[in-house]
Amino acid sequence: MASPGKPHCDTLDLIRALAAGAVCVSHLRNLMFVDYRSSVSIGLAGKVFYFVSNYGHTAVIVFFLLSGYFVGGSVLRQLDAGTWSWQRYLTERLSRLWIVLVPALLLTLFWDRLGLELAGGPFYLGTEGTFDQQINVASHLGAATLACNLVFLQKLSCGTYGSNGPLWSLANEFWYYLWFPACAVLVRRRRGLGAFAMAAFAIGTMIAFPSLLSGFGLWLLGVVLAVLEKRVPAPSARSGLPWLTLASGAAFLAALVCTRFFLLDNDWIVGVPCFVFLRCVLRENVRLRPAALSRVAILFSGFSYSLYLTHFSFILFVAAVGFGRRIHFDADGVLVLAGMLVACYAYAFVVYLLFERNTRRVQQAIRQLQSGRTGADAPAARTGQGGTTS
Template identity: 85%
Template sequence: MSDPTHMAPPEKQHCDTLDLIRALAAGAVCLSHLRNLMFVDYKSSVGLGLAGKAFYFVSNYGHTAVIVFFLLSGYFVGGSVLRQVGTGTWSWQRYLTERLSRLWVVLVPALLLTLFWDRLGIHLAGGPFYLGTEGTFDQQINVASHLSPATLACNLVFLQTLACGTYGSNGPLWSLANEFWYYLWFPACVVLLGRRRGVGGYAIAAFALGTMIAFPSLQSGFGLWLLGVLLAVLEKRSPARAKRRALPWLTFVSGMVFVAALVCTRLFLLDNDWIVGVPCFVFLRCVLLENVRLRLPVLSRAAILFSRFSYSLYLTHFPFILFVAAVGFRQRIPFDAKGVLVLTGMLIACYVYAFVVYLLFERNTRRVQQRMWRLQSGQTAPDTTAAHVRQRGTIT
């Protein structure tokens, strides 16, 4: 194997606009779960004004946000695979070390925090929220039955929704299984199509393709993930403009089309992910082609900061919100003046909580990767800075 210190491809220019998109997507997931867990359904609301109706309309894009994550993941992770294969620096060992450490550094504490909040909530309150009978769409299971060691182990190896349920109340973990298997499937296909093949590469590729057949429910999302890879391919063939025009018209028009697709999915109850995925792909392509960057330094810094801990936010917010709803309120509340205050306070609490998790765990991802490399090879750890920066746009 080549010296791992020379395996990182050249660093790509950072795009803070993609950071902003990722941060907004993570916020949309959190907002959607806040609405569904803490507030009564729209049909049960009485006397809603225009602001209240707007809140219910824009706060239900959690699943759509995950589609955006898939596209960004394909662009960053899949694009990184293609660059490494193209420069002859590809290694399954390095790739799996980076991906698994990136996933587990937050997943392990998130699972333990799920166990903590769920057990405490069941002990203090129990009732409809934890039995799945409150009526909210996002929580319809008996949480206690999903807290077994077997389910914990199943989630650790990314088989949730495939061989078991998501752990405890942490429903958002469903997409992490998708991400992991896409991480494995794509490079397996690349290895099979490439010229350099070894016994180990064939074995991993055969396993990956076998799971692709065994897990048909993941294949549609994989298509969306591959759209993200296509972004990286198109970017290589047609690089971004060196100088951005005063008005990025392509980005503006494609952005409007993307927003229109989002609105249509809500107005006409369309649930086909490709209706949003394709316009999102076109929008992201225009952002990259026109080299769109955030002009305001404060907005750029905020986008980068919130993007950095979006993975921690994604994995930790749901059990925390459920605990507060069950123990603090006992039932879902109307979206009135008090509801606005509750929403604001809970959003702040979720972000502060996730940021603490980021500081304790996610921020140390590169350090963990370096230690894993030392244990594996006894060599100096590879420089994973470039890879870590490039992968800010993924769900992980």
């Protein structure tokens, strides 16, 4: 995720990996375990589990900030260096999204069709009572919905494909990827009909998709992180503890707790403290120790995208076919939770090895194809010009 010549921040890898884990745990809790009010004699450990296991949506806010920092920051660096190219940018972004999205959609179809055939019932009808699955899955498995999700219009012109509810945030990401550079190119360069056309398209789709604007504001906070990092770079060395990071981290955790205690659902209540925390991490150049922790963070961050897109339909299948009903969080429930977490991560890691790990290889192949096509077109153009003049 680090740009060339820019030190890799493994602390951000850890944050990203934890956010992906929070999404997975949240869906495990809601799909496989009864609601807190329906649980009986769960004890203190159970209460703690129910309290800390429902931060899936909050984790997506963290993803938006990190995405703005990395993707928006790379756009600004390319504009500053004069190397910006829409073709290269769209190739990188779309290949990055599709290389996992396409197999994830096919896997969703596989698990959902198999689950409908073997079990069906309340889990797939959306009547089990879980907040995370309230649709008739069979009605969301058509070709039109599949195509709609492939072009990132889920929750805008159609539902998410099958049972894979987490796909909603991918539409947000895609449109943020378009909106920001369209406006940034116009502001930085201020020339060309193409720049004005792209900016007009961005503004038009912002008006058409107002539900995405709040998340875009949070995404732009991530871009602000990149701007501040450039203007006020981190010191090469630091003596003592990173007090600003520790204090801002405590404030961020306090915001997380407050959202649960007081049922606050405004994303900015968490987004702003998270922004401050990430800024302090970057400003104080916080890195992970020992080295083993750094390697683990980088590893789990590496396939967090695969985990995000593949876990939901798999969990729903196991809940419907393997259990048939939601269970209580007791001693057996702890074993189920641990086993399902291992299964979800192993499953996602296989998807990563097969697809996500090859992202750069695919991007390089596309660039070679594009450059070869450009090279082939150039002689043809020259030949055509010669024939005309002769």
